[in-house]
Amino acid sequence: MKNDAIRIRMRKTKTILILAVFIIASLAHLYAADTQCIWTGVEKIVAVGDLHGDYKAFTKILKGTGLIDGKLHWTGGKTHLVQIGDVLDRGDYAREILDLMMKLEKEAEEAGGKVHMLLGNHEEVNITGLIFNRREEEFTTRQFVSFLPDGYREKQVKKFRKKIGNNPTNKTGLASSLDSDLMPFWENMLKESRTDRKHPARIEYIKNFNKIYGKWLLKRNVVIKINDIILVHGGISEKFSKWELKKINNRLRIELEDLRRAAMYLSRPRIPEYQRQIVYEPNGPYWYRDFYTWDEEDFKENVDRILKNLEAEYMVIAHTQRVIETKEDMQLFQGRIWVIDTGISELYRKHMKGRLSALIIDKGKFDVWGLNNEK
Amino acid sequence: MKNKKTLAIIIFAFLFSWTWFQSQSQAVAKENVKQKELENYLRAAKIVSKRRAGGRGENWIINLDDGKAARHGFFKLLNQARPAIITDSYKYGIAAYELDKLLDLNLVPSVVEREIEGRKGSLQIFIEGALEESNRRIKNIEPPDPTRFKNTLEDLNVFENLTYSPSFCGERELGDILIMDKKDWKIWRVDFSEAFAPSPELIPGCEITRCSKKLCQNLMKLEDKAIKAKLKHYLNDEEMSMLLKRKKLIIEKIKILIAKKGE
Numbered sequence: 236m237k238n239d240a241i242r243i244r245m246r247k248t249k250t251i252l253i254l255a256v257f258i259i260a261s262l263a264h265l266y267a268a269d270t271q272c273i274w275t276g277v278e279k280i281v282a283v284g285d286l287h288g289d290y291k292a293f294t295k296i297l298k299g300t301g302l303i304d305g306k307l308h309w310t311g312g313k314t315h316l317v318q319i320g321d322v323l324d325r326g327d328y329a330r331e332i333l334d335l336m337m338k339l340e341k342e343a344e345e346a347g348g349k350v351h352m353l354l355g356n357h358e359e360v361n362i363t364g365l366i367f368n369r370r371e372e373e374f375t376t377r378q379f380v381s382f383l384p385d386g387y388r389e390k391q392v393k394k395f396r397k398k399i400g401n402n403p404t405n406k407t408g409l410a411s412s413l414d415s416d417l418m419p420f421w422e423n424m425l426k427e428s429r430t431d432r433k434h435p436a437r438i439e440y441i442k443n444f445n446k447i448y449g450k451w452l453l454k455r456n457v458v459i460k461i462n463d464i465i466l467v468h469g470g471i472s473e474k475f476s477k478w479e480l481k482k483i484n485n486r487l488r489i490e491l492e493d494l495r496r497a498a499m500y501l502s503r504p505r506i507p508e509y510q511r512q513i514v515y516e517p518n519g520p521y522w523y524r525d526f527y528t529w530d531e532e533d534f535k536e537n538v539d540r541i542l543k544n545l546e547a548e549y550m551v552i553a554h555t556q557r558v559i560e561t562k563e564d565m566q567l568f569q570g571r572i573w574v575i576d577t578g579i580s581e582l583y584r585k586h587m588k589g590r591l592s593a594l595i596i597d598k599g600k601f602d603v604w605g606l607n608n609e610k
Numbered sequence: 611m612k613n614k615k616t617l618a619i620i621i622f623a624f625l626f627s628w629t630w631f632q633s634q635s636q637a638v639a640k641e642n643v644k645q646k647e648l649e650n651y652l653r654a655a656k657i658v659s660k661r662r663a664g665g666r667g668e669n670w671i672i673n674l675d676d677g678k679a680a681r682h683g684f685f686k687l688l689n690q691a692r693p694a695i696i697t698d699s700y701k702y703g704i705a706a707y708e709l710d711k712l713l714d715l716n717l718v719p720s721v722v723e724r725e726i727e728g729r730k731g732s733l734q735i736f737i738e739g740a741l742e743e744s745n746r747r748i749k750n751i752e753p754p755d756p757t758r759f760k761n762t763l764e765d766l767n768v769f770e771n772l773t774y775s776p777s778f779c780g781e782r783e784l785g786d787i788l789i790m791d792k793k794d795w796k797i798w799r800v801d802f803s804e805a806f807a808p809s810p811e812l813i814p815g816c817e818i819t820r821c822s823k824k825l826c827q828n829l830m831k832l833e834d835k836a837i838k839a840k841l842k843h844y845l846n847d848e849e850m851s852m853l854l855k856r857k858k859l860i861i862e863k864i865k866i867l868i869a870k871k872g873e
Contacts, residue, residue, distance in 0.1 A: 363695055363696055364695075365694070494695050503695075
């Protein structure tokens with residue numbers, strides 16, 4: 236009897252141990268995998284700013300800069316394409332952009348090139364599910380519907396059509412859920428999800444987004460260095476300039492992964508908020524804005540020091556839109572900082588003098604695509 | 611003769627202390643009136659116009675006018691209070707202000723809860739033309755009275771430990787939340803939207819090394835039930851209980867400092 240009890244207890248301990256090893260191993264894979272974040276000897280870089288769901292604008296830029304063909308296949312050869320974050324929110328087609336990035340990443344790799352998708356603050360608010368707490372105009376109904384799992388979405392549509400006695404359309408996939416008569420239904424669902432933390436649609440969105448896209452995004456970087464150029468969504472503050480790039484990226488991944496899990500399973504994050512160092516930090520790499528507010532004369536030395544700490548000559552940032560007419564409009568601190576958020580997405584082009592653009596750095600020479608209304 | 615001299619000294623000392631006490635009380639009363647007036651202004655002034663302000667939250671700069679004076683207000687409407695996995699709520703700013711008032715510190719600009727265009731948030735009086743601490747440090751600008759400045763920062767450190775909201779110690783360097791009124795170098799601490807983390811400990815790297823007599827006395831006098839009564843609308847049970855724990859820790863710390871260094 237006593238032996239049986241000991242055996243059962245031993246078996247339980249063994250199972251727990253195996254499970255613990257499995258969990259640690261799977262997490263360690265994510266945490267310890269040092270995603271490469273420094274490249275040298277790259278001849279050509281094309282950097283694109285905040286897209287905010289404007290898929291059409293993005294493909295136009297990629298075609299215009301010769302990175303893809305009419306069938307959306309990679310033609311950029313060994314070029315490095317850097318999308319500097321904020322693909323999500325404010326526009327409708329973020330999912331399509333992310334799907335294209337995933338596809339191009341593979342194709343570029345095969346051609347000896349590279350596609351870098353960096354993390355921006357809007358990726359953070361979607362991974363953590365906090366997009367539901369933001370202003371209504373930040374989160375479009377179409378984006379909400381597009382990231383819901385297919386099964387859940389189709390079930391909701393069926394239920395709705397049955398209720399109103401309406402026939403289903405011939406369309407399939409996401410398109411079948413986006414008929415105009417369905418939009419008020421989705422709008423209402425999104426509205427309810429905003430106020431109810433446990434609303435099924437909110438949970439489904441967060442889980443599905445994170446299962447596919449969040450997981451993929453978390454294997455990407457927040458900051459990279461190509462040749463002597465730092466590329467990052469918001470900027471690197473003096474504090475973080477003293478960190479190795481690898482440390483910034485790894486720490487961010489650890490903290491964001493912790494929040495991703497908490498958001499998906501409505502649980503408490505394991506890292507107490509007062510021990511977080513980088514996520515949601517105003518001086519963190521994707522929220523930082525000081526370069527825009529600093530007086531160029533007063534803060535020149537600071538910028539020099541930051542770049543020296545990073546062993547870089549230039550920094551390319553976005554995060555805050557700049558109205559541009561000339562190449563010079565994209566430069567701060569005598570061209571040591573380049574701003575590539577030129578208001579690419581439709582919302583900005585319509586209301587805030589935004590324009591399509593891409594920064595091209597070819598053999599160390601900086602040029603801008605988009606200033607001459609290229610087609 | 612000797613008795614007369616002693617009596618004169620006693621009378622002088624009494625009059626001096628009484629006058630000092632009166633001036634102090636009047637100053638406190640004056641501050642309280644000013645705070646009350648500002649709160650009323652913030653609650654009642656007409657919203658003339660608004661524009662978006664930068665930052666991670668959803669903040670607006672509001673032009674206010676009550677018919678007598680036009681001023682700016684800072685309206686924060688994001689309410690990601692705990693258990694949200696990332697904290698950022700206007701409510702903690704109001705809680706910090708209430709605590710500042712209970713301690714008679716006057717380091718937090720007046721702020722009230724108000725609804726604007728159907729959305730509830732906090733409306734705080736805007737400190738015009740302030741100098742940010744980060745800029746002061748970068749530009750090496752010396753305050754006119756460095757001792758007074760340093761002592762106020764020491765008191766602020768106590769308050770930041772209490773609210774668990776570091777600005778310039780430990781891992782944080784949040785230059786734009788510690789600001790100086792350029793006219794009189796009055797220190798203001800703004801943005802407590804991530805404060806009141808449920809930590810039972812004080813902030814690592816933000817050690818308390820000094821506390822003004824006034825703040826120490828007020829902290830020791832302040833009863834838990836008074837804090838609960840004022841802050842219960844803004845903090846949850848865990849945040850409240852951790853705040854009270856930190857208060858106890860700070861008082862213990864101060865007692866040790868007094869025993870070591872004297873008052």
